[in-house]
Structures are given as C-alpha cells and as structure tokens.
Amino acid sequence: MFFVISGFVIARVALQQDCRTFVFLRISRIYPIYWFYLGLTVGFFKFWQSHTFSTAELLPAILLVPSSSAPIVPVAWSLIYEVYFYAVVSLFIAARIELRSAYLAWAIITATIWIFDSSAFLGSVNTLEFIAGGLLSFFAGGWTDSKLLKLNCPRWIEALGDASYSIYLCHFLLIATLGRLLFSAGLTGWIITAVLSLVMANFAGLASYHWLEKPILRFARIVRNRWA
Structure with a gap:
C-alpha cells in the first residue's frame, strides 16, 4: 500500500x-x-x-x-x-x-x-x-x-502524517537503543518495551520533523527559488 x-x-x-x-x-x-x-x-x-x-x-x-x-x-x-x-x-x-x-x-x-x-x-x-x-x-x-x-482527520493524526518520514527513519535507532537500555536496567518485559518504543518513536519523529526536517526543506525551497 x-x-x-x-x-x-x-x-x-x-x-x-x-x-x-x-x-x-x-x-x-x-x-x-x-x-x-x-x-x-x-x-x-x-x-x-x-x-x-x-x-x-x-x-x-x-x-x-x-x-x-x-x-x-x-x-x-x-x-x-x-x-x-x-x-x-x-x-x-x-x-x-x-x-x-x-x-x-x-x-x-x-x-x-x-x-x-x-x-x-x-x-x-x-x-x-x-x-x-x-x-x-x-x-x-x-x-x-x-x-x-x-x-476530516484530527490534528494529531495530521501532525503524525507530516512527521511520518522522520518517524520512519528514526524509529529503528530509537527502539534499538531503548531496548538495550531497558535490558541493562533489568526491564525485559515486551509490553513495556513495545509501549515505550511506540510513544518515544512518535515523539522523537515529531521532534526530528520540526527541528531537523522542516528547516532542511525550508532551506531547500530557498535554494530552489534562487536557482529558478
């Protein structure tokens, strides 16, 4: 799909x-x-x-x-x-x-x-x-x-949609790192790992979108306008 x-x-x-x-x-x-x-x-x-x-x-x-x-x-x-x-x-x-x-x-x-x-x-x-x-x-x-x-999608769904590429890119690293940290702390239950991974991956992706991806795209538009 x-x-x-x-x-x-x-x-x-x-x-x-x-x-x-x-x-x-x-x-x-x-x-x-x-x-x-x-x-x-x-x-x-x-x-x-x-x-x-x-x-x-x-x-x-x-x-x-x-x-x-x-x-x-x-x-x-x-x-x-x-x-x-x-x-x-x-x-x-x-x-x-x-x-x-x-x-x-x-x-x-x-x-x-x-x-x-x-x-x-x-x-x-x-x-x-x-x-x-x-x-x-x-x-x-x-x-x-x-x-x-x-x-008519709720605003939070639109926000996640906007950040979907950042979420897609960052989730592997975040889940891998989080899994290692939880294992080191003795927290090995799959439920807590899954819930924390889901929540933190989305928050990390949103942060990545606003502080990294959007500035990059904004700069790209500036370059394109000067290039045109």
Whole structure:
C-alpha cells in the first residue's frame, strides 16, 4: 500500500513540474535527513557493537542504490526503490513522454522481467505497486481527490502524517537503543518495551520533523527559488 500511495502522489506531482524542479525536490526531500540518520546508525553500530562498515557497504548506503549487502539503515530498502522510481519518472519528464503511456509501457516491461526472474530488482512487485498508484492517479485522480477532500482527520493524526518520514527513519535507532537500555536496567518485559518504543518513536519523529526536517526543506525551497 505504501508504494501505491507513493506512486499516486508522485504521478500528480510529475504532471505539474519540469524535470529540474522534480529532481531537486525529490533529492532534497529524501537524502539530507536520511544522511543524518545514516550517520547516527553508523555511530550506533560502532559504539554498541564495535562494527565499522567498509567503503563497499557505505557507498551504496549513501547513494541509496541496490547492493548485495543489507542496508545499513534497515528501512532504507524502501528508499532504494523510491529513488529508482523517481529516476525513471524524471526520465519520462525530461523526454516529454506522455506519462500514462510511459507508465503502461513501464508496467509491461516490469511484469515481463518479473515473469522470468521474480527476484530481479527491476522486476519487483514493489515497482508494479508504484506504477499502479500512478495509473490510478491518471485515470481516477479527480474521483479520488473528491473523496479525499471529504476526510476530516484530527490534528494529531495530521501532525503524525507530516512527521511520518522522520518517524520512519528514526524509529529503528530509537527502539534499538531503548531496548538495550531497558535490558541493562533489568526491564525485559515486551509490553513495556513495545509501549515505550511506540510513544518515544512518535515523539522523537515529531521532534526530528520540526527541528531537523522542516528547516532542511525550508532551506531547500530557498535554494530552489534562487536557482529558478
């Protein structure tokens, strides 16, 4: 569902932006705060496990490209797909290809690769979900917009939604650190660990959003306006 929603949103955005703007906004949205948490994660492994990552592990992690090793930041696996999606869509925009036709062709190519090798990165079901979200946006965007406008979410849900990327990035580190601290204090019950992890991950994500992510995005808008 995550990739379907992402595909829906990106398809709408792609119709409204030129290639340079699209690429700049996607890079500034994904990478800076991710690099911050990547650095914290590298430090976490160094401090708690005396583990140092090799250049072969760090470079793909920094660039968010596929690698034979597991991502250093566990949730980065989904970001690797997102970066791939953005790269393909940016090529469509740059080439001025009609997006609905491009998405349909992309779906056929991806499905064909999946049929012959379901483990291939380029033939992933995740990509098909992203494409499905985009096609939904193209063919039923007006209808879905009218339904979404009728939704009235409580303010706290909107706040968590705004901070969702920060929460997504920080929760692994927070839960891992909290688990170690609770274990050291002799508090090993899963209920207290789960409750504290849930509460603290959301609060940490909200703090990260307001004090780190928003300033980064604000600065990116300034740079973009001067660049335009």
